[in-house]
Each structure stands twice: as C-alpha cells, then as structure tokens.
Amino acid sequence: MRFEQFLRDSARRLPDKTALITQARRLTYSQLDDLSDELAQGLINRGVCRGDRVVLFLDNSPEAVVSIFAVLKAGAVFCPVNPSTKADKLAYIVNNCRARALITQQKIAHVAADAVFASPSIALTVVADGDAAPSHRGFVHWSEVLAAPSAPMLSGDLGIDIDLAMLIYTSGSTGFPKGVMMTHQNVVAAATSITTYLENTADDVILNVLPIAFDYGLYQVLMAVKVGATLVLEKSFAFPQLILQRAAEEKVTGLPLVPTMAAILIAQRNLAPGALPHLRYITNTAAALPPTHIERLQALFPHVALYSMYGLTECKRCTWLPPSELKNRISSVGIAIPGTEAYVVDGDGNRVAPGVVGELVIRGPHVMKGYWENPEATARALRPGPHEWEKVLYTGDLFRTDDDGFLYFVGRKDDIIKSRGEKVAPKEVENVIYALPGVAEVAVIGVPDPILGSAIKAVVATEPGAGLGEVDVVRHCARFLEDYMVPKFVEFRPSLPKTESGKISRRLVAEAQAGNARDAGV
Amino acid sequence: MTGNLTQSIREFIETSFLFREGRDRLADDESLLAAGLIDSTGILELVSYLESEFGILVLDEEIVPENLDSVSQIAAYVTSKQAAQSIAAVA
Numbered sequence: 001m002r003f004e005q006f007l008r009d010s011a012r013r014l015p016d017k018t019a020l021i022t023q024a025r026r027l028t029y030s031q032l033d034d035l036s037d038e039l040a041q042g043l044i045n046r047g048v049c050r051g052d053r054v055v056l057f058l059d060n061s062p063e064a065v066v067s068i069f070a071v072l073k074a075g076a077v078f079c080p081v082n083p084s085t086k087a088d089k090l091a092y093i094v095n096n097c098r099a100r101a102l103i104t105q106q107k108i109a110h111v112a113a114d115a116v117f118a119s120p121s122i123a124l125t126v127v128a129d130g131d132a133a134p135s136h137r138g139f140v141h142w143s144e145v146l147a148a149p150s151a152p153m154l155s156g157d158l159g160i161d162i163d164l165a166m167l168i169y170t171s172g173s174t175g176f177p178k179g180v181m182m183t184h185q186n187v188v189a190a191a192t193s194i195t196t197y198l199e200n201t202a203d204d205v206i207l208n209v210l211p212i213a214f215d216y217g218l219y220q221v222l223m224a225v226k227v228g229a230t231l232v233l234e235k236s237f238a239f240p241q242l243i244l245q246r247a248a249e250e251k252v253t254g255l256p257l258v259p260t261m262a263a264i265l266i267a268q269r270n271l272a273p274g275a276l277p278h279l280r281y282i283t284n285t286a287a288a289l290p291p292t293h294i295e296r297l298q299a300l301f302p303h304v305a306l307y308s309m310y311g312l313t314e315c316k317r318c319t320w321l322p323p324s325e326l327k328n329r330i331s332s333v334g335i336a337i338p339g340t341e342a343y344v345v346d347g348d349g350n351r352v353a354p355g356v357v358g359e360l361v362i363r364g365p366h367v368m369k370g371y372w373e374n375p376e377a378t379a380r381a382l383r384p385g386p387h388e389w390e391k392v393l394y395t396g397d398l399f400r401t402d403d404d405g406f407l408y409f410v411g412r413k414d415d416i417i418k419s420r421g422e423k424v425a426p427k428e429v430e431n432v433i434y435a436l437p438g439v440a441e442v443a444v445i446g447v448p449d450p451i452l453g454s455a456i457k458a459v460v461a462t463e464p465g466a467g468l469g470e471v472d473v474v475r476h477c478a479r480f481l482e483d484y485m486v487p488k489f490v491e492f493r494p495s496l497p498k499t500e501s502g503k504i505s506r507r508l509v510a511e512a513q514a515g516n517a518r519d520a521g522v
Numbered sequence: 523m524t525g526n527l528t529q530s531i532r533e534f535i536e537t538s539f540l541f542r543e544g545r546d547r548l549a550d551d552e553s554l555l556a557a558g559l560i561d562s563t564g565i566l567e568l569v570s571y572l573e574s575e576f577g578i579l580v581l582d583e584e585i586v587p588e589n590l591d592s593v594s595q596i597a598a599y600v601t602s603k604q605a606a607q608s609i610a611a612v613a
Contacts, residue, residue: 052593058539107558237562241586264562268582308596420563451563471537 002161002184003191003222004072007033008047014202019225021056021232021250029228032066033264037069040154041147043101046124050075052100053167057090057112059083059105060235061211063128063142067103067222068212072165075158076100079179080213081165083107087114089177093169094119098370106130109139122316151316161185167372168215170313173414175427179372180313185420187222187363188486192317193337194496195223196308197320198254198281202228205278206254209234209261214422215313216285220256229254234328237261240268247488249288258286258421259293263451266296273300275323285317286421287453291330298326308333310409311414313380315367315393318342318390319407332406340364344399344405357400358411361385362393376479415506417446419454422484426506431486432480433458434471438466441496443509447489457489459509469493527576528597534571535593540566550594555587565590571597578603 010019027035029219048054054071054079057066064080071078079097081090083105094102101124104112109127113136128142128378131150161184169177172293198347200206202218206224210217224231232250236241247255248326251384256267262284265271282297282304299304306326308401308504310333311317319342321334329464337341343351344358352358355495372376385392398410409464426444441461446454458477464467470490477486497508530549537594539559554560560568578600579599580609588598 107556107579234554238560238565239590240562253613260562264566271583451566 001070001188002159003187003226004008004036004069004165006188006222007036007069010202010225013110014205014228017202017228018230019446020062020065021230022060023234025062026225027062032069033148034149034227035066035190036069036073037153038146038149038151039066039142040073041151042145043070044154045073046102046145048074048076048124048279051163052156053079053097055097055099056080057083057085057091057102057104057108058128058213059107059166060106060208060217060233061128062233062291063103063105065231065233067128067204068218068221069225069357073154073158075163077167078217079162079169081169081483082211082213085111086480088480089482091118093177093179094122096169096177097167100124101126103128103142106135109136112136113139120220130332143480147521151505156320160340161188164369166218168313171416171423171425171428172359172377173416173425173427174377175431177372177427177428178377180374181369182316183369186316186366186368187506189339190337190475191219191223191226193339193366194317194320195227196217196338197322198223198283200224200227200254200522202254204229204280205250206230206256207232207243207250207252208256209237209243210256210258215316216256216258216311216421219316220324237264241270242270243496244271247276247279253278253280253283254283255279256283256285259289259453260420260451262289262293262297262334266293266300271300273298273302277303279304281305281307281323282306283313286333286335287418289492294326294330310334310407312397313368315340315362315364315397317366318395321406323450325406328429329402329406332402332408332484334406335362337366338364339469344401344407354360354405357398358405360395360397360399362395363390365401369390392446415445417444417454418448419446419452419456420484421453422482424456424485428478428483429456429458429485432477433460434472435480436468437467437478438462439473440466441504443496443506444487445506445510445513447513448512449488452488455488456485457513458487458493459491459493459496459513461493527600528593530575531572531596531600532593533577535559538567538571548593551592553591555568555589555591568596572600576600576604578607 011029015030017030034264098121102125125139132141165184165187166182167179172178175404208220212218305323310319319334340361346358382391396413429444440463443459447457449455473490497506499505
C-alpha cells in the first residue's frame with residue numbers, strides 16, 4: 001500500500017474531523033485530502049513526473065503537510081530539508097538528488113534562490129506563503145500552482161508501493177550528507193509498527209513541535225494521518241508555557257519530546273503534577289533521557305505512559321521500551337519495535353551473549369533501501385544478514401543486552417555527536433571552519449551539556465597573527481551551517497594533539513577537554 | 523534610561539543571535555521568533571542574560587512572547603520588573 005492511501009482512507013472515514021491545527025489555520029481531513037490533490041495535480045501540470053524528487057524547504061506549516069501528501073499523490077518522492085539549512089548545503093542536496101522541484105516559503109526564499117541558481121535540475125520553485133507575486137525570478141506562488149478543484153485529478157500510472165516515498169538527508173561521517181531512501185513499504189511498515197505500540201487511535205491529539213524535516217517530527221504527521229488522529233503543529237519550543245497552554249486547550253493526548261525539550265519542560269517551576277489531564281503518552285528518542293529527568297517526568301505526569309525509544313533515520317525507529325518496564329530498566333531503550341528484529345553482533349557478524357558489547361543490527365521491513373547513489377556508504381550500512389537473500393542494517397551504534405534481551409546504548413562507533421537530538425558530523429563542521437582564513441587546525445567534539453545532551457565545541461589552532469576570536473568562528477559557522485551544528489564553545493590552542501600517523505585526534509582533544517573539566521571541578 | 527536599556531538588549535541579541543540569519547540590523551518591534559532568530563535554547567540564554575544584567579528574576583510564566591519576543595517588549599518587561607522589585611524592596 002502506498003502511504004497517501006492512508007490520507008484518502010482517513011478523509012473518507014472522517015471527512016469533517018480536524019486533521020491539522022496550526023496557529024494560522026485548521027484543516028479537516030477532507031480539506032487536507034482535497035488541497036493535496038490540487039497541489040499534486042498542479043505539480044504534475046508543471047512537469048513533475050513519477051519518481052521525481054521534490055525538495056520541501058519549509059518550516060512546520062500547513063503547506064508543509066499538504067506538500068508531503070501532494071508529492072506522494074503525484075507519484076514523486078519528497079525530500080524534507082531543515083529550514084535553517086544554508087544555501088551551499090541546500091544546493092548540494094538539490095544537486096545530489098537532482099530534484100525537479102522545490103517548495104519553500106517567503107522567509108527563506110532568498111536561501112532557496114541561491115541554491116536553485118546553482119541547480120540545473122530544478123524546473124519549478126514554489127513559494128508556499130506570502131505575497132502572490134514572489135520576489136525571485138522564476139519562482140511561482142502556491143496559489144498559481146494549485147489545480148482548480150473542478151479539474152480532473154490524478155489519473156494514470158502514479159506508482160506502486162515499492163517506489164520511493166522519501167529521501168531524508170542525514171549527516172555522514174565524511175562530512176557530506178547522504179540521502180536515505182525509503183519506499184512506501186518502508187514508511188508504512190515503520191508507521192504501522194510505531195502506532196501499534198503507542199496504541200494510537202483516531203481519538204489521539206498529538207502535539208508536534210519537532211521540525212518535520214527531522215524524521216521524528218515527520219512521522220508525527222504521517223502517523224496522525226494514518227490513524228485519523230489530530231495533529232497540533234507548532235513551530236518552536238522557545239516559549240514552553242505557550243506550548244503547555246496549547247496542549248491544555250487542544251486536549252493533547254500525545255507529546256513527542258527530545259531530551260532538550262524534556263529538560264526545559266521539567267524546569268518549568270509552575271508545572272504541577274496533574275497538568276495536562278488528557279495526556280496519555282510522552283515519547284523520547286534521538287538521545288537518552290537522563291534517569292533523573294525520567295523520574296521528574298513521571299512525577300509530573302503520573303498518569304502518562306512514558307516511552308523511551310531509539311532509532312536512526314536509516315530504519316526510522318529501532319527499539320522501544322514498554323512503559324511498564326521503565327521502573328526496572330530505566331536506562332534501557334528496550335526491544336525491537338513490533339514486526340522487526342534488533343540484535344547485537346561482534347566484528348564477524350555473529351550474535352553475542354548478554355552483557356557483551358557489540359554493534360546493533362536491525363532486520364525488518366522498515367530498513368532503508370540504501371543511500372541515494374552512494375553504493376560505498378550503502379555497502380557499509382546494509383550488509384549480508386542471516387539469510388543469503390537479505391541485507392540487514394548495521395547501525396554503527398554499540399549496544400549490549402541484559403539477560404532478558406533488553407537493549408542498552410553504549411556509544412557510537414564513529415565520532416557523530418548528538419546535540420539537541422540532531423546528528424552532527426564533526427567533519428562537516430570542521431570542513432566549514434577550515435575555510436575560515438587563519439585557521440590552521442581544528443577538531444570538533446561534543447562536550448556534555450545538561451540541556452543539549454552534547455554541546456558542539458570547536459578546538460582551533462590558528463596561524464600566527466590570524467587574530468581570530470570566538471565570535472569570528474561562530475559567525476562564520478552560522479553562515480554555512482544549520483543552527484544546531486554551530487559550535488556553542490570555541491577554544492584556541494597553539495596546536496592540536498595528533499595520532500602517531502600525524503592525524504589530528506578528536507579523541508585526544510576530547511580527553512584533554514575532559515581532564516580540564518575535572519581539574520576545574522565542573 | 524530606557525534608551526540605554528533598549529540599547530543593551532539590542533546589542534545582546536545582535537551579538538548572540540542576529541548573525542545566524544546573516545543580518546546586521548533588527549527593528550525594535552520585530553518578532554524574534556518569526557524572524558527565526560531565537561529558539562528554545564536561545565530563550566534560555568536571553569533569560570539568564572536578563573537576570574544577571576538587570577538583576578531581575580524571570581518567572582517561568584513570564585517567558586511568553588508578550589514579554590520576550592522583540593527588543594521593545596523585552597525592554598518594557600525589564601522596566602516593569604525593575605519597578606515592581608524596587609516597590610517590593612521599599613515595602
């Protein structure tokens with residue numbers, strides 16, 4: 001089954017039910033279905049064909065939700081990109097997937113314009129909001145693209161469920177993002193599995209402030225539509241009191257969090273146990289919640305099921321901890337999600353005994369088809385499995401199990417940093433800093449941070465007389481990197497520690513860092 | 523006094539957040555959130571700056587857009603907090 005069919009089914013079953021609530025507007029299922037039909041047909045009218053990639057460079061808006069389903073209905077593949085992405089990286093992604101079209105919004109249209117200028121594949125750029133006359137040459141306003149409601153809609157051969165549904169770019173350790181290929185079957189399998197253990201129904205009201213360019217946020221949209229639930233979509237967690245108020249007003253039942261949001265939430269001194277009486281569940285993923293935060297959330301929301309989960313874009317979600325197990329296994333991320341397998345292997349791919357650390361391997365219908373046009377990276381992630389006819393996903397994450405088979409995260413095999421729940425490749429940040437005149441050496445590491453999980457720190461050695469300061473490095477990074485990749489700390493040293501082969505060692509830099517922190521008693 | 527206050531707040535926001543969007547100027551009544559200048563961790567930095575710089579205590583329920591979403595709103599909020607605190611101190 002293709003994913004857009006869930007929207008059609010929900011619209012047939014619950015036409016007048018509210019599908020989407022944003023501060024700007026509310027859409028019923030039938031409105032969401034109709035609007036996405038009109039945009040889909042409009043995209044087709046303007047040359048988008050089955051299998052084409054369409055980049056969605058949008059924040060959390062009704063237009064983003066409509067666009068996701070419109071692209072699928074047109075038989076095309078959507079590729080969501082974080083709206084804080086800068087032009088160079090956006091251009092890289094657009095060129096890498098040879099996108100046919102890009103949908104953006106006025107506020108960031110200038111970034112899109114710079115990227116599209118360098119992207120010959122783009123035949124159509126749509127501005128989803130603002131003035132009807134877009135400010136950039138060749139851009140078309142949303143209202144011009146929508147097909148008339150009375151026009152014939154979406155006929156012909158628009159795809160089957162083993163076609164790609166989406167391409168999600170994820171940070172690679174090489175510093176260049178890789179496009180994770182997900183078919184409709186993959187997305188349906190992941191969404192079905194997750195809504196099964198969360199026990200989602202059409203009665204749920206899910207509040208999502210996570211960017212829908214991030215798969216955790218994206219799946220809130222997909223899962224809500226699949227079960228016919230209501231999605232309350234917010235753009236930012238900057239004002240948590242406002243979000244709590246929205247949650248109370250809309251009688252929210254589901255609240256997906258990342259640890260940074262959880263840390264901010266539990267710090268609200270006016271939040272008392274019994275707040276949000278309609279709340280049924282809270283989920284956490286992207287990075288582990290510290291046990292003290294879990295306990296505080298449980299104290300604040302005693303009636304709420306708290307799900308600790310773990311996943312990666314390459315299969316969406318790997319594991320979940322049944323809430324009833326939280327008391328006895330507070331630091332576990334649980335077991336494989338329904339319909340899949342997750343197990344720990346040694347260097348030869350053999351399963352290891354409980355307690356032994358090894359790499360986590362995932363097997364199931366949710367595992368990606370590979371990285372877009374990147375066979376080397378695909379071969380590293382998807383490797384032969386227990387059967388000759390299959391490939392399984394090597395996560396690059398080190399795990400162990402307890403005697404009952406519950407999984408515990410130990411660390412990553414590579415240097416990827418998790419900050420604010422987002423993956424940051426040190427190499428990508430280092431590449432940007434090296435482009436700053438006067439920088440001789442740089443290593444980017446993660447340092448523990450109570451709110452961010454890990455904060456990004458750049459340790460820099462400059463050329464003599466470079467005269468660079470912390471602000472120069474941060475400003476430079478902010479011009480080229482997404483917000484969450486910009487270093488929070490910059491430290492200057494005369495030189496950086498190297499390995500025996502003369503390569504800068506992030507590990508030695510990080511160890512010196514940890515030593516300093518101990519010496520300073522922090 | 524309010525002029526100095528506004529100036530200090532503007533300088534803090536410009537040096538801490540403005541460069542993210544590749545801009546160098548901010549209107550006093552421009553929404554920081556709508557401009558994409560401030561996120562959840564940015565608000566925390568702003569609050570700790572206001573507390574240490576102006577000697578006020580920002581309550582959680584006061585961390586709302588009406589108080590903190592633009593330079594002029596922040597200045598008005600700080601002024602009213604300082605006034606309330608000095609009245610409390612006299613009383």
